[in-house]
Amino acid sequence: MSCRVILRSLKLQCYPKLKGILRTHGQVARHIQARCIHGKKSGETELLKSIVKRIKLNGPLSVADYMREVLVNPAAGYYMHRDVFGKEGDFITSPEISQIFGELLGVWCVNEWLHAGKPDPIQVVELGPGRGTLADDMLRVFSQFPEIKEKVSFHFVEVSPTLSDMQMEKLSGKKPESGARSMIDHCYKQCKSKHGPLVSWYTHLEYVPHGFSFYLAHEFFDALPIYKFKHTDKGWCEVLIDIDEEDGPHHLRFVVSRGPTLASKTMLHLKPGDTRSHVEVCPEGGILVCDIAKRLKQDGGFALIADYGHDGDKMDTFRGFRKHKLHDVLEEPGTADLTADVDFDFLARHAGDGVSIYGPISQEIFLHNMGIVSRLQTLLKNASPTQQKDLLTGYDMLANPQNMGERFKFMAIMNEQPDDYLPAGFALLQ
Numbered sequence: 001m002s003c004r005v006i007l008r009s010l011k012l013q014c015y016p017k018l019k020g021i022l023r024t025h026g027q028v029a030r031h032i033q034a035r036c037i038h039g040k041k042s043g044e045t046e047l048l049k050s051i052v053k054r055i056k057l058n059g060p061l062s063v064a065d066y067m068r069e070v071l072v073n074p075a076a077g078y079y080m081h082r083d084v085f086g087k088e089g090d091f092i093t094s095p096e097i098s099q100i101f102g103e104l105l106g107v108w109c110v111n112e113w114l115h116a117g118k119p120d121p122i123q124v125v126e127l128g129p130g131r132g133t134l135a136d137d138m139l140r141v142f143s144q145f146p147e148i149k150e151k152v153s154f155h156f157v158e159v160s161p162t163l164s165d166m167q168m169e170k171l172s173g174k175k176p177e178s179g180a181r182s183m184i185d186h187c188y189k190q191c192k193s194k195h196g197p198l199v200s201w202y203t204h205l206e207y208v209p210h211g212f213s214f215y216l217a218h219e220f221f222d223a224l225p226i227y228k229f230k231h232t233d234k235g236w237c238e239v240l241i242d243i244d245e246e247d248g249p250h251h252l253r254f255v256v257s258r259g260p261t262l263a264s265k266t267m268l269h270l271k272p273g274d275t276r277s278h279v280e281v282c283p284e285g286g287i288l289v290c291d292i293a294k295r296l297k298q299d300g301g302f303a304l305i306a307d308y309g310h311d312g313d314k315m316d317t318f319r320g321f322r323k324h325k326l327h328d329v330l331e332e333p334g335t336a337d338l339t340a341d342v343d344f345d346f347l348a349r350h351a352g353d354g355v356s357i358y359g360p361i362s363q364e365i366f367l368h369n370m371g372i373v374s375r376l377q378t379l380l381k382n383a384s385p386t387q388q389k390d391l392l393t394g395y396d397m398l399a400n401p402q403n404m405g406e407r408f409k410f411m412a413i414m415n416e417q418p419d420d421y422l423p424a425g426f427a428l429l430q
Helices: 003-009 026-034 046-058 063-072 099-115 133-143 161-172 262-267 283-299 344-351 363-369 372-381 385-399 401-405
Strands: 122-127 152-157 189-192 198-202 213-218 227-232 235-243 252-256 278-281 301-310 319-322 325-327 337-339 355-362 408-415
Touching: 046 063, 046 235, 046 252, 063 227, 063 235, 063 337, 099 133, 099 213, 099 301, 099 363, 099 372, 099 385, 122 133, 133 152, 133 161, 152 161, 161 189, 161 198, 213 283, 227 262, 235 262, 283 301, 283 344, 283 355, 283 408, 301 344, 344 355, 344 408, 355 363, 363 372, 363 385, 363 401, 363 408, 372 385, 385 401
Parallel strands: 122 152, 122 213, 152 198, 213 301
Antiparallel strands: 189 198, 227 235, 227 278, 235 252, 301 408, 319 325, 319 337, 355 408
């Protein structure tokens, strides 16, 4: 059965109306971070109190330490105890916009699995699976392809107890039992999906079993902690976060170190000719992509990274989002998402030798190469007028260069391939 026939047989799914709630590009964030409105300070959260105490004890925090504390603090981290996605959350992701997105990624996986010779078994390892919507759409594709359905298992890397419960309910169709967390070989949760394949949960990639795998990171790397550096007359200094004792709008403020720090001395590896005066570095992202590349070389497989990003040419992209609007990153920490554009050139350099790297390529080009227009036309034929409007709106949000089409990038990493091989979706449009 061909991939095109598989897509034709899948039914239209119900998605909420999502117009106007995408995450905006990061360049606007600078205007928010730079403002200085004197008067009453913003609200004080429990997490903020903890951060202030830490700064008083140890001095200013790196931006990376601040992000880590705000996003995944076990007690009050942004991702740990809430549903942050969709219309009622703070931002929307591509899988929540249209079923077509996840279906096309499922087809991409099937295509590359066939190219690799149908290895048995195959693991789909998703980093930060959100609500589980992307995996659910991919599983529907696999259910139409018995060859892969009988050989695939899903492995989620997820630290949030709340989100892992949501993912389990989405994929199994059943509410998870309260407090159902076991730890067998570092797998803290497991269920059989309603489509058949087994799904397992882990807190870190290192705990996921080795084997031929499809590693999928969709809007994952943008939430990893970054360090920020600024070039001054004293050389490369680090941007830090300190307590704001003055009558500014917040309890915290950005400061620049008085001279180079250990981080600025060891983490900055700029290419010749790089003229940027402000650089963001994500060491956790570099380590993670290196680990994925090692697994691909050892076990075989392929990886797909999809995120807001650039090719090593942007400067200040650190921003916050709350209720689908830009939010000052220093205001009421723990109540808003923090994100920074992914440096795909940095990731490619850290993948090292012995793997083949493709892209980054824009989401517009990738989705059109994968057949988004054909799939859209098929769904429109059987849709009601309201569904047709939602499908067309979703297509515009995903593929229009003015929305996500250009800002969102795809990069593939594979165990070493022949020089003339090009994976599905990565040809340039004529």
